[in-house]
Amino acid sequence: MNIRTIEYKNIDETVYIHEHSSGLKSFVVPKKGYSKKYATFATHYGSINNEFVMHGEKDAIRVPDGIAHFLEHKLFEQKDGSVMDKFSQLGSNPNAYTSFAQTVYLFSCTDRFKENFQLLLDFVQNPFITEESVEKEKDIIAQEIRMYEDDPNWRVFFNLLDAFYVNNPVKIDIAGTVESISKIDREVLYKCYNTFYHPSNMMILVVGDVEPEEVFKQIEDSVVAKSSKPEIKRIFPDEPKTINREYVEQKLAVAMPMFQMGFKDTGFNSKGIEGLRREIAIKLILEMIMGRSSSLYNDLYNEGLINNTFDFDYSIEENYAYSAFGGESKDPLAVKKRVVDEIKKIQSRGLDKESYERIKRAMKGRFMRQLNSVERISHTFISVYFKEVSMFDYPEIYDNMSFDYVKDVFGEHFNLDNLAISVINPV
């Protein structure tokens, strides 16, 4: 068995890597002294993959919105009942989540890792979907969708994506709509499964106090490639470089207006170190412009235009990237105006080198905090893995970042023509 090791001495972490003959890559991040063992089995398939060409077919198919998430629910159903029961018998907690670009199955346990891991390997590889169980799941997922409809934080974010994008499927709610899921049946679920759940499109990660060799041995014994590596053709609609609209508003039962605004990113490369470097650079700039140590944050806070809920982030994936920032405000449009003024100011004056250095050091330190938690490691590791990088490269990117590069990225990303805002107002 061929096991590769990468040691990250500066942060005291080691990653063990194994590649299965099917093309499945597996990783172990040992965490000595931890009680929890956290294992994930993930596929590079999420809510945005609603159009694709099946292996061996000529024509593309368009599947109902929300199907990746629906499939995630249905995989827990096995021939002899729900696999959740079997995990529960072992005292472990199985779970799963679907994001825009990935579906992730996982469990965390403290004992009997091997048995738990076997359950994970088996159920993800063996779907057992019946017409009847598909119908029942529609009721459950409908309530999940209803819950999100009433969640202002969720709505304000998706409305912003809708303001950014004209066609990109990232603007569609991950769970779909009650209407779209009504069209899902057993056959189309299998089509999605057979296209995206081949081991070569998947990865396994185990974080915790485990022996890498034993984990890989179990994978060797349990992973089966039923067919040769299929070609997956994902189809994405063309997306203009400009935003869809500048302003979106919705009314919900909130006490005070909420907002999210940000810049639609264009002309980026999401893959590899380059994507990670851009992500870090933009997060750094956001911290410089509107972080707690910035004058903008403090002015807005002192004037009562923002409060503690204010936060910011940047996301980058294969077909889309954007920054988003917001929180509660009595006057979101006043905040927008101030952000615009500040950006114009920086455009003429330039970014401050001293705060760049200080914030870079702080962000690197805060990255270390993530390494305390097996969940956080798993989550970050998987999300960057499908962009073909390792999360443990972050510290090095901080070390090698140049101020000139950051200045260039500022010029590209903070383009005021691509600024959109989403507001939730009280009913």
Add this chain to the structure above:
Amino acid sequence: MNNLISESIVSEIASFNGIKIYRVKSQKFKTNSINIFFYDNLTRENAAKNALLPAVLRRGCEGYPTIRDISLYLEELYGSVFDCGVTKKGEHQIIQFYIEYISNKYAGPDIDLTKKNFDLLLNIITKPVLENNAFKKEYIEQEAQNLKELIESRVNDKMQYVVEKCLEEMCKDEPFGIYDYGSVEDLKEINEINLYEHYKYFLETLPAYVFISGDIEDEGVKYIIDGLSKIKRGNIKSIDKTKVEVNVGEVKNITEKVSVNQGKLCLGFRTNTPPDNKDYYKLVVYNSILGGGLHSKLFQNVREKAGLAYYAFSRLEKFKGLMVISSGIEIKNKDKALEIIYKQLEEIKNGNISDYEYEASIKSIETGIKSLKDSQLQIVDFYFSQYIVGTNDTPDDIIENVKRVTKKDIVDIAERIKLDTVYFLTSKE
């Protein structure tokens, strides 16, 4: 000083002036943290003041008089994280201050992060920005406004809101009915002078617990103890015990109408079992069987069998001895959901507990307890919670106690659990 401590055995390393100091020694984390908890009785008189205090203190201190100054300094310290706020545990209000910073070995030899971070934390607590022997007026006004907004924004998160409202309505004539952050009316009475008076009461008389956790050298620990011993303290207030046993009359039905798509159903119960009672762990297992996970009766029957909900769970409020059931459902399905929920409660009373439900519940609790050792914050919260109710159980003790609970114990405890309030959040139509 007892230094032989791992994250599962935490003990007191110093105690003076109503301040108890504990050390959680662990090398597996990449950060260290210092947690300071003050605690008070939860009262109408003090709740809003206690909530406003940390919000004002975090605005600035000697040497770092604004949020911006504090933030700049935290960045210089390799991105330390500072936070503070209030919570309630039973009828106690907890005021917490917390700082977390990377272990010295990742920062380089020429900086002592423990000293610098502790000094900042201590300054924030003990040396606030003052004007004319009172708090800075501007800070009070802004933070009172922020707190008002925070209280009013409770409704934003419907799932949490309905649970809190249900329990508050249940206990509206008891201290527990007071919201963690007090009320908007009480806020109106607060100004820079009376809050500064209250601050002195807080700093001088409230009992405090301090947890030092991570890989901190003895020298650093000694430095922290020295610093804390210099806080000027007076007569330490003795804190009341939370009243748990309350007779329930007729079940209260409350309906609240807001603009929502999904109905939120909540049932509040009195368990009449305080956390230091020998029967408490029976209650813990009871709750797990009823609604504490995927194996539970509520998840299996409300969601998996009837397909009525995406979530359906029960949860204990340990300190006040309350239990709450919560589920998000289609509005028209309220009666159907209630019927299924009542049926589950009856099933347990009648002893209809399968071996699977029983065993999975005990194992799930065991996993949860063992898992908390992987988070400094959870370890600290675990021990702090033990100390304020006067139990000194370690995680291992709890696992032992839970394993001893029998099915008969669960049926016995079921008799003690009384439904008090049914709360339904529904649409305006």
